[in-house]
Amino acid sequence: MISDKLRQFIKAGSNPSFSEEDNRRIVVVNLFGFTGCLITVFLSLRALLANEVMLGAALMIASVVFLFSMLTMHISENVKSHVFAANLLVVTLMTLLLYLIIMGGKANTGPIWILILPPVTLFMSGLKRGLWMLLLFLLVICTLFFVPGLSIVEADYAMDFKTRVTYVFMTVTFLSSVYEYSRQQTYAEIHALRQQFEHQATHDPLTHLFNRRGLIKQIEPELARAKRQQSSTALVLLDIDRFKRINDEYGHDAGDKVLQGIAVLLNNAMRQQDYVSRWGGEEFLLVLPDTSKENAYHVADKLRFEIAQTPQQFESFTIDITASFGVSEVNSLVDYDKALTQADKAMYKAKQAGRNTVMMSN
Numbered sequence: 436m437i438s439d440k441l442r443q444f445i446k447a448g449s450n451p452s453f454s455e456e457d458n459r460r461i462v463v464v465n466l467f468g469f470t471g472c473l474i475t476v477f478l479s480l481r482a483l484l485a486n487e488v489m490l491g492a493a494l495m496i497a498s499v500v501f502l503f504s505m506l507t508m509h510i511s512e513n514v515k516s517h518v519f520a521a522n523l524l525v526v527t528l529m530t531l532l533l534y535l536i537i538m539g540g541k542a543n544t545g546p547i548w549i550l551i552l553p554p555v556t557l558f559m560s561g562l563k564r565g566l567w568m569l570l571l572f573l574l575v576i577c578t579l580f581f582v583p584g585l586s587i588v589e590a591d592y593a594m595d596f597k598t599r600v601t602y603v604f605m606t607v608t609f610l611s612s613v614y615e616y617s618r619q620q621t622y623a624e625i626h627a628l629r630q631q632f633e634h635q636a637t638h639d640p641l642t643h644l645f646n647r648r649g650l651i652k653q654i655e656p657e658l659a660r661a662k663r664q665q666s667s668t669a670l671v672l673l674d675i676d677r678f679k680r681i682n683d684e685y686g687h688d689a690g691d692k693v694l695q696g697i698a699v700l701l702n703n704a705m706r707q708q709d710y711v712s713r714w715g716g717e718e719f720l721l722v723l724p725d726t727s728k729e730n731a732y733h734v735a736d737k738l739r740f741e742i743a744q745t746p747q748q749f750e751s752f753t754i755d756i757t758a759s760f761g762v763s764e765v766n767s768l769v770d771y772d773k774a775l776t777q778a779d780k781a782m783y784k785a786k787q788a789g790r791n792t793v794m795m796s797n
């Protein structure tokens with residue numbers, strides 16, 4: 436229960452429509468904004484109680500900015516404002532750290548906090564921009580530490596302390612960069628693999644058309660839109676005639692070639708907004724948005740004619756093909772499953788009527 440609430444809080448503002456990198460940034464800013472705000476408020480109160488008014492005020496301002504960055508992630512749906520909030524958070528942290536270096540912080544230990552900067556900056560701003568920001572920060576701290584007679588540094592640090600802090604800062608920057616680089620590489624590989632799996636799960640490897648799963652995923656929003664607008668969506672189920680004979684006479688490779696040829700023919704013949712899928716072995720399902728079954732009947736008959744007029748080539752063989760069609764319609768009275776059954780029945784009737792025929796559901 437508590438862990439659910441915590442997860443919700445940390446993920447607040449993320450959205451499945453954002454890229455994974457954007458969602459990751461939101462989570463990191465939420466986490467850092469929250470913990471950063473708590474820590475700086477605590478340190479600020481401690482400083483104020485110890486009468487260190489300037490330090491307390493600086494920490495309090497930082498905590499407000501951290502809170503603001505986090506709230507921006509929660510409230511805004513705009514990715515640009517998320518990037519702005521993340522950069523604001525980094526710049527505030529850098530400013531606070533520079534202030535700590537100048538003033539010394541508690542017992543001159545302020546500079547130690549700069550070690551949190553590399554991972555935070557690279558997390559929030561990415562590798563390239565993050566490294567530039569860190570380089571700039573390194574130049575500033577080197578100036579503050581090593582340029583003699585710089586009057587703005589009030590704290591008195593030992594030279595060994597300054598050099599060690601600088602070395603450790605550079606080492607942590609290097610290690611964080613290596614980590615961020617390998618994280619980005621892994622992310623890119625996982626992203627590519629996921630896209631490959633997604634494609635495999637939704638497409639037929641032989642024809643490269645959508646398979647059942649892919650088609651359903653594609654048309655679900657389309658059917659929802661059609662329902663809202665009360666428009667009809669036509670279904671055309673197409674089955675190649677006597678396909679078993681093609682396999683038996685010319686071999687399975689010839690059958691595969693014919694399926695590929697029909698897929699290309701269908702893809703070329705249909706409108707851009709139509710969906711073409713391989714529904715099963717030698718069956719194809721076409722979905723025609725904003726189309727009545729009467730109009731789809733004419734489309735199917737043209738396809739029937741074109742398939743019959745376009746023999747498929749396999750090696751030296753010319754294979755004549757015909758197909759049978761069943762046409763139905765999804766509308767306010769007939770849902771998708773029912774329309775599919777109707778298209779199947781109509782296609783069966785077309786087979787019974789002698790094949791190379793189009794039949795429309797009642």
Ligand SMILES: Nc1nc2c(ncn2[C@@H]2O[C@H](COP(=O)(O)OP(=O)(O)OP(=O)(O)O)[C@@H](O)[C@H]2O)c(=O)[nH]1
Binds near residue numbers: 676680688790
């Ligand atoms: N080459 C090839 N054949 C397939 C593929 N998928 C299914 N088939 C074959 O398609 C044939 C379908 O045969 P049937 O269901 O008997 O139908 P048909 O011979 O087309 O006869 P009708 O549909 O009645 O006209 C079977 O022999 C399946 O093995 C495939 O991916 N490649």
